[in-house]
Amino acid sequence: MIAQKYKKMLQGKSVIRQLSEFANERGREIGYENVFDYSLGNPSVPAPPQFTEVMIDLLKEKSPVELHGYSPSLGISSVREKIAQSLNRRFNMNYKTDHIFMTSGAAGAVAHAVRCVTEPGDEVVTFAPFFPEYHPYIDLTGATLKVIPADTTAFQINFNLFEEALGPKVMAVLINTPNNPSGVVYTAETLKQLADLLRAKEKEYGHDIFLISDEPYREIVYADVIAPYVSSFYDHSISCYSFSKSLSLPGERIGYIAVHPACPDADQIAAMCGQISRGTGHNCPPSIIQLAVAEVLELTADMSVYEANMNLLYNELCSLGFECVKPGGTFYIFPKALESDAAAFCQKALQYDLVLVPADSFGCPGYFRMAYCIETEKVRRSLPALRRFVEENYR
């Protein structure tokens, strides 16, 4: 019998996906270069050339049997060791090989981390605005996702509402900084306050509360902004990383979990992830991609494009009267819509070939997201359309 749970999920189509499909269809009519498609977070700058070179070298020089052979289920040991060493050097941490588990991007990392530290029925807290895929990541583990309404003044954390919601069933808190969709980076002050509160609640409830830090945008941080390393604030932290955005490799599905050495059972969590994988069939990211990223761990694609795009958009949005917190990183910006119904607002924008995403599914109604990982030239061309859209509808 067909499993009804998954069949039902087919009905709930992602708004982002629908808008992206609209953009592609419209592109076939008028040329995709004329559609101002701000829907998808697909990196637009190429992977660093060193990645391509390393891949070609591996293919030319290593024996195929060795190169394409099974990776150990936790990841290739030398790769895990290099990642631990790089994190230790950059963030003054003390990871060992055994604390690293290779995953299919940040999605795989978060899905594994949540299964490691919750049982069905437990609660996981996250903060709006949040990446809508957190719902399937959490819901299908049997735990429940609890969303704290946004602090719309700065897109940091609304600590009053958080403390109210932080009951004894909360076993994990899931954060994402730099944040999709707000583009905002949590400050050291925010992280310190968060850590203090979690430590107090751990003591009060007599059980651990894990901080799961989803950090695919860790390396996309703009000039003059400081992005603190989350796990350095709180011992019971699991860092979930992806190379998708930093190396512009989203299709190659590669990332990792780094378990803080001070976590309870720190030495076993990566091994537990290996057990979880046996049941989901995820196994391990591909050997060749593991070996290749290990050689370019501290490189990134050219991120300056994203900052240039952000500045263009931020200035224009402000001058058009939008309420908007300036992003500190990522390639997203998150203004308040000019009417309370953001879906209606985004629908009207489509008439100007502007594809904007209403933020209801991000847990922040009344706002919209623009993913500006597109060519700067196109951002520039979109500004008059944006102006016309606002002037013809909201003046």
Add this chain to the structure above:
Amino acid sequence: MIAQKYKKMLQGKSVIRQLSEFANERGREIGYENVFDYSLGNPSVPAPPQFTEVMIDLLKEKSPVELHGYSPSLGISSVREKIAQSLNRRFNMNYKTDHIFMTSGAAGAVAHAVRCVTEPGDEVVTFAPFFPEYHPYIDLTGATLKVIPADTTAFQINFNLFEEALGPKVMAVLINTPNNPSGVVYTAETLKQLADLLRAKEKEYGHDIFLISDEPYREIVYADVIAPYVSSFYDHSISCYSFSKSLSLPGERIGYIAVHPACPDADQIAAMCGQISRGTGHNCPPSIIQLAVAEVLELTADMSVYEANMNLLYNELCSLGFECVKPGGTFYIFPKALESDAAAFCQKALQYDLVLVPADSFGCPGYFRMAYCIETEKVRRSLPALRRFVEENYR
């Protein structure tokens, strides 16, 4: 709190893994070339050179943004289409793109297929001897794996015991032909009888029973043996394929599901798999590997080595008096041990640097598996050790 379920799983270490670790350790003492390591099913023949060439061409010629960009969650459309066409041409089927879902090898395929067609509490039947990883694949879905004892005369199916076990809670039957560990290929007669019985039981119980066919060894079939295409015998079939063995790419984690077009909800099962993936974080196999295998779909690594190895071993085992069914494919052979306790038998063999795997975990006590995906020269060198082991212990 650490999830106890996965922590407990850490205690149950795989026998195969332990033996493989022993082999590596012993290799460090006496040189790995002197250890007759028959423990692991890791292909020993290189991927076809065309695969390497295609990979290098993709890296050199395609724009990195396009090459490494997100794959749609069900897989790259052109890749799925090529797979459907190749299956249709080779096996006279009628698959469409929508029936194909790209997975992380056969493990991912089976884990998704089972989740698609069972609910927690349902039963999934398989036949001994069986791949021990079926336990985590099935158990972690919430369904229960029911194992039918082996037909040790021919390693086909013991239909009497099967029919007894085929109650109304059985929603899926999981088969593996050519079989790991027996090396045996199910005959057309076996498959026809299986299909007839399932159709009768579907009618009797008034619900569908899916046949999940795990076929990573489909292309490793010896001269004069015919391996029928399982799904052509039974409409409600889901074929689970992996390129790990046929292209010698086990580390690259690539395979697919092919849903028989006559399955109930056939057009939705691949899409449901996409929903399942959202929850497990498996996502999709890497873009570049998808694109590369699509260019070499009907090639294989040089399989003749495995047949040469099998003939050497089969003849020697028979002449030493082992009971042994001649393999029709794979790179496994599955003789009866010379004492009833196969673990004790394999333990003694270690003194001759022969690493054999007792078959208790394959559901077939008293037998042992040899994975002969090693160099033919090493197989030859192992024969005197095998003879000495038998003569010194069992004569």
